[in-house]
Amino acid sequence: xxxxxxxxxxxxxxxxxxxxxxxxxxxxxxxxxxxxxxxxxxxxxxxxxxxxxxxxxxxxxxxxxxxxxxxxxxxxxxxxxxxxxxxxxxxxxxxxxxxxxxxxxxxxxxxxxxxxxxxxxxxxxxxxxxxxxxxxxxxxxxxxxxxxxxxxxxxxxxxxxxxxxxxxxxxxxxxxxxxxxxxxxxxxxxxxxxxxxxxxxxxxxxxxxxxxxxxxxxxxxxxxxxxxxxxxxxxxxxxxxxxxxxxxxxxxxxxxxxxxxxxxxxxxxxxxxxxxxxxxxxxxxxxxxxxxxxxxxxxxxxxxxxxxxxxxxxxxxxxxxxxxxxxxxxxxxxxxxxxxxxxxxxxxxxxxx
Amino acid sequence: xxxxxxxxxxxxxxxxxxxxxxxxxxxxxxxxxxxxxxxxxxxxxxxxxxxxxxxxxxxxxxxxxxxxxxxxxxxxxxxxxxxxxxxxxxxxxxxxxxxxxxxxxxxxxxxxxxxxxxxxxxxxxxxxxxxxxxxxxxxxxxxxxxxxxxxxxxxxxxxxxxxxxxxxxxxxxxxxxxxxxxxxxxxxxxxxxxxxxxxxxxxxxxxxxxxxxxxxxxxxxxxxxxxxxxxxxxxxxxxxxxxxxxxxxxxxxxxxxxxxxxxxxxxxxxxxxxxxxxxxxxxxxxxxxxxxxxxxxxxxxxxxxxxxxxxxxxxxxxxxxxxxxxxxxxxxxxxxxxxxxxxxxxxxxxxxx
Numbered sequence: 214x215x216x217x218x219x220x221x222x223x224x225x226x227x228x229x230x231x232x233x234x235x236x237x238x239x240x241x242x243x244x245x246x247x248x249x250x251x252x253x254x255x256x257x258x259x260x261x262x263x264x265x266x267x268x269x270x271x272x273x274x275x276x277x278x279x280x281x282x283x284x285x286x287x288x289x290x291x292x293x294x295x296x297x298x299x300x301x302x303x304x305x306x307x308x309x310x311x312x313x314x315x316x317x318x319x320x321x322x323x324x325x326x327x328x329x330x331x332x333x334x335x336x337x338x339x340x341x342x343x344x345x346x347x348x349x350x351x352x353x354x355x356x357x358x359x360x361x362x363x364x365x366x367x368x369x370x371x372x373x374x375x376x377x378x379x380x381x382x383x384x385x386x387x388x389x390x391x392x393x394x395x396x397x398x399x400x401x402x403x404x405x406x407x408x409x410x411x412x413x414x415x416x417x418x419x420x421x422x423x424x425x426x427x428x429x430x431x432x433x434x435x436x437x438x439x440x441x442x443x444x445x446x447x448x449x450x451x452x453x454x455x456x457x458x459x460x461x462x463x464x465x466x467x468x469x470x471x472x473x474x475x476x477x478x479x480x481x482x483x484x485x486x487x488x489x490x491x492x493x494x495x496x497x498x499x500x501x502x503x504x505x506x507x508x509x510x511x512x513x514x515x516x517x518x519x520x521x522x523x524x525x526x527x528x529x530x531x532x533x534x535x536x537x538x539x540x541x542x543x544x545x546x547x548x549x550x551x552x553x554x555x556x557x558x559x560x561x562x563x564x565x566x
Numbered sequence: 567x568x569x570x571x572x573x574x575x576x577x578x579x580x581x582x583x584x585x586x587x588x589x590x591x592x593x594x595x596x597x598x599x600x601x602x603x604x605x606x607x608x609x610x611x612x613x614x615x616x617x618x619x620x621x622x623x624x625x626x627x628x629x630x631x632x633x634x635x636x637x638x639x640x641x642x643x644x645x646x647x648x649x650x651x652x653x654x655x656x657x658x659x660x661x662x663x664x665x666x667x668x669x670x671x672x673x674x675x676x677x678x679x680x681x682x683x684x685x686x687x688x689x690x691x692x693x694x695x696x697x698x699x700x701x702x703x704x705x706x707x708x709x710x711x712x713x714x715x716x717x718x719x720x721x722x723x724x725x726x727x728x729x730x731x732x733x734x735x736x737x738x739x740x741x742x743x744x745x746x747x748x749x750x751x752x753x754x755x756x757x758x759x760x761x762x763x764x765x766x767x768x769x770x771x772x773x774x775x776x777x778x779x780x781x782x783x784x785x786x787x788x789x790x791x792x793x794x795x796x797x798x799x800x801x802x803x804x805x806x807x808x809x810x811x812x813x814x815x816x817x818x819x820x821x822x823x824x825x826x827x828x829x830x831x832x833x834x835x836x837x838x839x840x841x842x843x844x845x846x847x848x849x850x851x852x853x854x855x856x857x858x859x860x861x862x863x864x865x866x867x868x869x870x871x872x873x874x875x876x877x878x879x880x881x882x883x884x885x886x887x888x889x890x891x892x893x894x895x896x897x898x899x900x901x902x903x904x905x906x907x908x909x910x911x912x913x914x915x916x917x918x919x
Contacts, residue, residue, distance in 0.1 A: 248618060252819070253727050254656035254803055255622035255717070260613045265601060269608035270699060270714055272667040276706045303607035314625040314712050346623060352710075353629045359667050359701075359712035361623055364608070374606050450607060466605070 233349050235323070236330045240344055244309045246365065247343040256345035258310060264365040269300035275355035283399045286325045288427045289358075290332025296453065297362035298340050299431035299506040303451035304373075305439065306366035310345045311337065314359040316352035329358075340433060370445070372510070377448040377467035381511040381532040384446075386435045386525055388479040389456055390495060393502025394487040395419070395426025401491070421483045429506040435525065442519045446510035455503040458553035461539055463511065470535035473551060475543045479527040500541070501554045586702050588676070589683045593697055597662045599718070600696040609698035611663060617718040622653035628708035636752045639678045641780045642711075643685025649806065650715035651693050652784035652859040656804035657726075658792065659719035663698045664690065667712040669705035682711075693786060723798070725863070730801040730820035734864040734885040737799075739788045739878055741832040742809055743848060746855025747840040748772070748779025754844070774836045782859040788878065795872045799863035808856040811906035814892055816864065823888035826904060828896045832880040853894070854907045 237251045249257035260266055273279060273293050281289075294311060301308040313333060317326065337344050342362070402414035416423060431451075439446065448467055450459045456478075464471050478499045488495040511532055512520060520526055533540075539551035590604045602610035613619055626632060626646050634642075647664060654661040666686060670679065690697050695715070755767035769776055784804075792799065801820055803812045809831075817824050831852045841848040864885055865873060873879055886893075892904035 249726065254653040255620035255659070255715075257657070257724060258619040258621060259721070260619055266611040266613055266619060266716075267608035268611060268663070268665060268699060268714070268716060270665045270667050270701055270712070272669055272701045272703050272710070272712060274669045274703055274705050274710075277669075277704055300607040304610070306608070310621070312621060312623045312714060314623050316625055316627050316630075316710060346621060348623055348625045348712075350625055350627055351630055352627050354707040357625070357627075357669060357705075357710050357712075359623070359625055359710075361621070361665060361714040362608075363619075363621060368612070371610060373602065 232326070233347070236326060236349070237344065240334070242343045242345070244341060244343045246309050247345055250343060250345040251347070256310065256312065258345070258363065261365055263367060265368050265371060267301055267304045267306045267364045267366065267371070268361065269297055270359065270361040271297050271300070273358045275357065280399075280403070281356070282403055284427065286328035287332035287335075290329040291336045291428055293358045293360055294333045294336035294342075295340075295429055295431045296506060297360045298336070298342065298433075299429070299451040299453070301362050301364035302431050302433060302436050303449050303508060304364065304366065305370050305436060305446065305449060306364035307436070308340060308342045308362050308364040310343050310363045312361045313344060313347040314349070315347070316350050316357040318352045318355055321356060340431070372446045372449040373466075374448050374450050374463050375466040377463050377469050377511040377532045378513065379469060379532055379534040380514055381447050382514065382517060382528050383460065383471060383473065383509070383511055383530040383532060384520065384526050384528050385452070385456065385479060385507055385509050386432050387505070387507040388481045388484065389452070389505050389507065390480055390488065390499035390502045391422045391425035391484045392429060392504035392506075393426075393498050394484050394491075395422040395424070396504070397491055397493070398422060398487065399426065419483070419487065421481060422487055426504065429504065431506055432508045435508050438523065438525070444512060444516045444519050446512055449508060449510040452505045452507045452509050453503060455501040455553070456509065457500045457551050458503075459509045460551065461553050463509065464532070464539060467532070468536050470533040470538035470540070471530055471551070472533055472540040472542060473530035475541065477527060477529040479529075496543075500551075585679070586700070589679060589702070590697065593687070595696045595698070597694060597696045599662050600698055603696060603698040604700070609663065609665065611698070611716065614718055616720060618721050618724060620654055620657045620659045620717045620719065620724070621714065622650060623712065623714040624650050624653070626711045628710065633752075633756070634709070635756055637780065639681035640685035640688075643682040644689045644781055646711045646713055647686050647689035647695075648693075648782055648784045649859060650713045651689070651695065651786075652782070652804040652806070654715050654717035655784050655786060655789050656802050656861060657717065657719065658723050658789055658799065658802060659717035660789070661693060661695045661715050661717040663696050663716040665714045666697060666700040667702070668700070669703050669710040671705045671708055674709060693784070725799045725802040726819075727801050727803050727816050728819040730816050730822050730864040730885045731866065732822060732885055732887040734800050734866055735870060735881050736813065736824060736826065736862070736864055736883040736885060737873065737879050737881050738805070738809065738832060738860055738862050739785050740858065740860040741834045741837065742805070742858050742860065743833055743841065743852035743855045744775045744778035744837045745782060745857035745859075746851050747837050747844075748775040748777070749857070750844055750846070751775060751840065752779065772836070772840065774834060775840055779857065782857065784859055785861045788861050791876065791878070797865060797869045797872050799865055802861060802863035805858045805860045805862050806856060808854040808906070809862065810853045810904050811856075812862045813904065814906050816862065817885070817892060820885070821889050823886040823891035823893070824883055824904070825886055825893040825895060826883035828894065830880060830882040832882075849896075853904075
């Protein structure tokens, strides 16, 4: 199926089945719910008793979601899996299996694909998930990765986006804006390199924001914390497109409004300094940057005592009964309207200033 | 997310969320196991009591798996779904949900995407399946469709590829080679059209083979037949890559050999006449053509009486104990070795003759 004439010993000679076998031969199923993995018409899963199944899928396209100039294949594989697991955790469920489909152009070597799968299997191992199936095909242009993740939870544990109620506290795990600053840094160095290939990028001191962009970790620990503390969030979503956008998703689906406070936004000092270095407003980056893969959730007031000492959680605002009214209170106590701008808007705005 | 500068009223203005909403707004969940569909971080499924879940995924890439020159979008959507359902039926399971991810270049209009989804939702309706989630993104080049299908069956009903035993009968549903002849016809007319756009393609009389290629139906009826007759196949696979290749998959995984008889191969008269018109051997097309999406299965001898009167099933050979020996007995009683050639080999061979 692959037709790389320049590289006959590589992908072409293995063929589609050979390639799948080659990439998946080392997989051993570990999750007790995985009955049958790669190698039949479908994978077979035995759901745990009384559990519901969650299914989520994401497609990553070269040139749109990732740039192979600065994305190592192993990191790419790791991230492709973790962004899907993040969606499973956002349902308050535990991921159990993934399937992986890839379309590969002939410019990609078998070694690169091996690294991609190494990254995917590392994420599977860390988060207790089995890779149980998929599809491998050729592409006329670029690499496309489509991953479907399956998870499970008891019916009463599952958290939707539509359960936020008036006076609920709005909480977020970890810190925000770092992944976006990592991306800006990579793009800046790429541009410098393109203009003068003799200048090697210098990333020293920026490890944290680069890692936030290239190797995000889904918040398994937060889901476990909920179980330990006996907290059931009223609504939850993971932050892939930016805090503003996700808060508005929760409010829209719950039929409520919100107030978010700028001085409560959790932002890492390195995110702040990197943003300032690039003449960007750190709060705007935190609100609209995206790709943080933190969990945004609401809890009822009565759970406040349980969660207030948790350092990994910041309470950033509360839910109001004003349906459709999304308030952002800035450090100067000015009230702004919160809008889902996305990162294009950040850069455009800064550009205009 | 979409950046079609030439077509600002179209996809770009809707944005990713708008596009997903637009395409999925009419979906009503019908399958009793579907708890939550599009609109949250993940879909939620409540598996029926005591059932196992099967999961399968396929990726279709423009220019590799389909040619938009002669593939109507509605047919493409329909086929993208049915080829996945075929994999579910090949496990002797009943499909219940699908997720759909698409990457779309800016040359594709919203109307085209609507037709694509119309075809997908038609297939969902006919086969009792819900579209419960997915992802929509932009692509720098071409259309990519990645579908994951979920199904369920009791543990004891599920049929794997590895259960074929010596003396089992090898059976196939429907007829073979038609989809391949349909493809050859479309490719021939495309070439004529490219050479002289004034000549309009004439497909009259070829309906059956064209439909086999453009709008394949998965064999739900065969799975229902098994239940009615009380037949449990010992091994099963769907024919996507060609009979030879699939027989060999069953034999390899079951650790057995096989004998297939040319005079037992079910081939439609139109497939025969179209093949002859193109100087192709109909049996070779049936063996290696692929994309028929028929079911290939083995049954134990004691089920012969139950199945022998079924017109939709042909018994084409039997399983032997000669592991790794795959025999094809031609009409002249000559014994050939069966190999998984794929359709490239057919065309090359005919070309050399």
